[in-house]
Amino acid sequence: MSKGLNKAHIIVVGNEKGGSGKSTTAVHIAVSLMKRDFKIAIVDLDARQKSLARYLENRLNYADQHDLQLSIPDVYVLGRSMEGDVDNMIYEDTKNFTELVDELHKESDFILIDCPGNDSNLARLAHSVADTLITPINDSFIDLDLLANVNPDTYKVEKLSLYSEMVWDARKHRAMTDRGTIDWIVMRNRTSALDAKNKRRVHEALKELQKRVSFRYVQGLGERVVYRELFPKGLTLVDFRDTEEKVTMSHIAARQEIRRLMSDLQLPGWEEEKLEPLESKIA
Numbered sequence: 001m002s003k004g005l006n007k008a009h010i011i012v013v014g015n016e017k018g019g020s021g022k023s024t025t026a027v028h029i030a031v032s033l034m035k036r037d038f039k040i041a042i043v044d045l046d047a048r049q050k051s052l053a054r055y056l057e058n059r060l061n062y063a064d065q066h067d068l069q070l071s072i073p074d075v076y077v078l079g080r081s082m083e084g085d086v087d088n089m090i091y092e093d094t095k096n097f098t099e100l101v102d103e104l105h106k107e108s109d110f111i112l113i114d115c116p117g118n119d120s121n122l123a124r125l126a127h128s129v130a131d132t133l134i135t136p137i138n139d140s141f142i143d144l145d146l147l148a149n150v151n152p153d154t155y156k157v158e159k160l161s162l163y164s165e166m167v168w169d170a171r172k173h174r175a176m177t178d179r180g181t182i183d184w185i186v187m188r189n190r191t192s193a194l195d196a197k198n199k200r201r202v203h204e205a206l207k208e209l210q211k212r213v214s215f216r217y218v219q220g221l222g223e224r225v226v227y228r229e230l231f232p233k234g235l236t237l238v239d240f241r242d243t244e245e246k247v248t249m250s251h252i253a254a255r256q257e258i259r260r261l262m263s264d265l266q267l268p269g270w271e272e273e274k275l276e277p278l279e280s281k282i283a
């Protein structure tokens with residue numbers, strides 16, 4: 001292990017809601033950590049879409065084609081068992097997952113697991129070994145509904161929903177197996193400068209919910225076109241120093257969000273950065 005942490009720290013990015021920004025968040029965290037010389041292994045549990053693996057494949061190709069020195073983590077895609085029998089399926093998933101994670105523990109500072117946008121046995125296993133669980137949610141009550149039911153008049157939280165129950169089970173499992181705890185972080189994604197009323201209501205509901213469900217609610221990322229544009233090149237906002245890409249004010253604001261997110265995560269060994277300004281590269 002490059003940084004001498006005692007044991008790999010497992011970061012799981014999960015939310016049963018599809019398209020909430022899990023893979024986008026995961027790639028930015030991975031590259032941020034690699035920039036600090038942490039050794040990262042990535043596990044993509046979405047063997048159908050493989051978005052994160054594809055992102056990093058694009059990164060490799062782009063670095064080759066443009067002769068760039070980009071850090072590229074090892075990626076392992078783990079598909080779910082195809083066993084027809086449920087008991088056999090659970091057995092096989094558990095065996096494959098445990099073997100892979102045990103192996104990665106030996107050589108990594110961080111293992112970063114990107115979950116698919118639905119409930120699966122592999123995703124449950126991942127949640128139950130998480131040291132840090134990150135749940136990006138889009139800024140709407142539809143996304144919030146996966147965490148809790150909210151009163152339509154008062155916007156008060158009435159009842160926990162399926163995903164929160166699942167995390168609750170994972171926490172119990174974790175406490176029983178190694179007395180570990182899961183630091184659950186809910187981050188907002190794609191917050192927009194428009195629609196201030198909705199933004200405030202979601203904010204209030206999350207503030208109340210964090211007390212009931214024990215997660216840390218952090219600000220997360222704004223709605224920015226740049227997050228969508230980076231995929232074909234496999235780049236992240238953290239890379240602009242190492243590329244010929246021109247930097248815009250929007251890039252700088254987005255980078256700032258990523259830096260704040262990394263700081264909010266409170267990962268072991270992470271220290272606040274002191275960066276040179278990027279203004280010299282502004283387009």
Ligand SMILES: Nc1ncnc2c1ncn2[C@@H]1O[C@H](COP(=O)(O)OP(=O)(O)OP(=O)(O)O)[C@@H](O)[C@H]1O
Pocket residue numbers: 017018019020021022023024025046049051115116117118189190191221222223224225227228229
């Ligand atoms: N902050 C953002 N601003 C603008 N677009 C974003 C932002 N975050 C994610 N996106 C876009 O939203 C879409 C879904 O993002 P992403 O693939 O990261 O979500 P996901 O949760 O991993 O999805 P899935 O559940 O299908 O795995 C992508 O097109 C991505 O580029």
Ligand SMILES: [Mg+2]
Pocket residue numbers: 022023024046051052114115116117
């Ligand atoms: Mg994804």
